[in-house]
Amino acid sequence: MPGERAIVVRRAEIADAPAIAKTFAASSAYAETLQLPFPSTSAWQKRVSEIGSDDYVLVAEIDGEVVGNAGLHPVSKSPRRRHAGTIGMAVRDDWHGRGVGTALMAATIELADNWIGYSRLELTAYTDNEAALALYRKFGFEVEGTARRYALRAGVLVDAYMMARHVQRG
Numbered sequence: 001m002p003g004e005r006a007i008v009v010r011r012a013e014i015a016d017a018p019a020i021a022k023t024f025a026a027s028s029a030y031a032e033t034l035q036l037p038f039p040s041t042s043a044w045q046k047r048v049s050e051i052g053s054d055d056y057v058l059v060a061e062i063d064g065e066v067v068g069n070a071g072l073h074p075v076s077k078s079p080r081r082r083h084a085g086t087i088g089m090a091v092r093d094d095w096h097g098r099g100v101g102t103a104l105m106a107a108t109i110e111l112a113d114n115w116i117g118y119s120r121l122e123l124t125a126y127t128d129n130e131a132a133l134a135l136y137r138k139f140g141f142e143v144e145g146t147a148r149r150y151a152l153r154a155g156v157l158v159d160a161y162m163m164a165r166h167v168q169r170g
Contacts, residue, residue: 005062007100009107012057012069017044019066020059026093031153032129033090058107060091060100067095070104072112075122085118101135109139109165119167124150127159141165 012020023029024039051057060068068091075084087108091100112118123141125132141163150160 007103008061009058009103010061012048012051012059014045014048016059016066016069017041017048020044020048020069023067023069023090023092028093028096029090032126032132033088034151035090056108056111058104058111060104062095062100067092068100068104070108072108072116083118084120084122085112085116087112087121087123096131101132102138105135105139113167117169119169121165123163124160125163126150126153127161133161136163139165 018041021039021041021044024033024035024044025037027037029035030037030039048057054074056072058070058072059066060070068089070087070089073086073088075081075086087105089101089104089108091104109121112121121141123136124147125136127146142165143161144164145162147160147162149157151158
């Protein structure tokens with residue numbers, strides 16, 4: 001479509017830390033994730049520089065500007081849970097509803113399914129985060145349970161859904 005900008009998803013680099021911190025500085029980002037207000041760029045630089053070999057942090061950029069990120073991590077180091085990965089993501093407020101979350105989720109699932117071989121992907125979403133729930137359902141995630149009083153958000157304990165997506169292998 002004319003005028004649309006391409007969303008490029010790639011692995012995060014240390015230079016992306018200021019943009020990632022900016023994403024999480026928005027009240028909607030820390031309200032809908034387990035991040036805390038006032039993220040520091042130096043903390044994100046450290047986090048990105050210390051990513052383990054089994055962990056992936058991806059960023060979405062448009063015209064060279066990072067506008068969202070997603071993480072894909074093993075659920076556990078236990079050999080009995082090697083088949084499972086967990087996903088977390090955030091999109092900058094001014095890019096909500098413009099395909100960034102979809103691009104990040106598609107890239108994350110492509111990596112998980114076709115290159116890592118996870119057969120189970122897990123994530124957590126607050127029960128009132130309708131936009132995130134719609135995105136996750138679009139990619140085949142289903143609610144497996146509700147965690148009551150899961151996390152503190154703005155002084156109130158809120159519920160979250162435990163969601164998962166399964167891929168049958170061989």
